[in-house]
Amino acid sequence: MTKLSIELSENNVGCYVKTNLKNITHEEIQEIKKLLNKHSVLFFKEQHLNPQEYIRFASNFGKPAEYPMLKPHKDFKDIYVIERKKSDKGIGFGIGAHTDSSYMNNPPRFTFLQAIQVPEEGKGNTLFYNQFLAYEALPNEIKNKIENLEGVFSSQGKIARTRVQREVEHGTNNTKEIRSKHKLVQSIDDRKAIYCSPGHIVEIANQNSDQKKLIDFLTSHQTKKDFSFSFAWKKGDIAVWSNKSMLHAATIYNGDRKMFRITVQ
Numbered sequence: 585m586t587k588l589s590i591e592l593s594e595n596n597v598g599c600y601v602k603t604n605l606k607n608i609t610h611e612e613i614q615e616i617k618k619l620l621n622k623h624s625v626l627f628f629k630e631q632h633l634n635p636q637e638y639i640r641f642a643s644n645f646g647k648p649a650e651y652p653m654l655k656p657h658k659d660f661k662d663i664y665v666i667e668r669k670k671s672d673k674g675i676g677f678g679i680g681a682h683t684d685s686s687y688m689n690n691p692p693r694f695t696f697l698q699a700i701q702v703p704e705e706g707k708g709n710t711l712f713y714n715q716f717l718a719y720e721a722l723p724n725e726i727k728n729k730i731e732n733l734e735g736v737f738s739s740q741g742k743i744a745r746t747r748v749q750r751e752v753e754h755g756t757n758n759t760k761e762i763r764s765k766h767k768l769v770q771s772i773d774d775r776k777a778i779y780c781s782p783g784h785i786v787e788i789a790n791q792n793s794d795q796k797k798l799i800d801f802l803t804s805h806q807t808k809k810d811f812s813f814s815f816a817w818k819k820g821d822i823a824v825w826s827n828k829s830m831l832h833a834a835t836i837y838n839g840d841r842k843m844f845r846i847t848v849q
């Protein structure tokens with residue numbers, strides 16, 4: 585079996601994979617799936633896939649999912665355009681740590697992001713927070729406490745305000761709140777990760793006392809610098825991450841930026 589060449593990112597938050605996705609083999613796809621489960625986020629530099637090639641690549645990892653809040657790309661229904669212009673006012677889309685659509689019963693397993701247009705280097709980075717590492721660094725007392733707890737996640741959680749501008753332009757007018765419960769600890773290949781989307785969590789199920797304290801503790805622990813990496817985009821780059829074991833956040837910037845997003849179930 586061929587071995588793909590990889591390079592770990594800062595703080596072991598994911599890794600860079602050196603390959604050409606235009607000519608990817610079935611064998612390499614299988615290897616990438618293993619790498620994704622292990623490292624939670626993979627970065628493929630300067631790939632320049634066209635939309636058909638990009639959708640084909642993403643479809644190897646699951647069925648492209650519908651995003652309930654925005655309309656898709658006009659020609660490619662599996663692609664959602666995340667765009668910000670220099671002249672845009674207000675806070676950008678996806679600011680604040682979260683995992684995608686945790687308010688759904690069946691959230692997308694993986695998210696793909698492709699850089700179509702980026703502002704100058706160092707602007708418009710995406711932050712990633714490795715939740716395997718965050719779980720492993722928890723005190724035993726907290727690990728035991730959260731083992732069987734469920735979080736309640738809402739589409740009206742605090743990140744909702746970052747969607748306002750995108751919804752004005754491309755929204756589906758889906759104003760109904762969507763809520764879902766998920767276990768706060770998820771296992772992937774026998775490794776545990778914290779699953780608690782800070783942008784969506786509103787309560788912990790069946791916990792009356794001190795739940796606010798626990799949410800505050802978890803969300804600040806999850807986003808510590810020790811588990812984080814700031815990815816600087818170049819045009820053509822593709823990142824793919826596991827929504828079960830990685831949090832991400834857009835950063836605040838002023839400039840023209842356009843990304844194509846695909847989520848798969």
Ligand SMILES: [Fe+2]
Nearest residue numbers: 678683684832
């Ligand atoms: Fe996101």
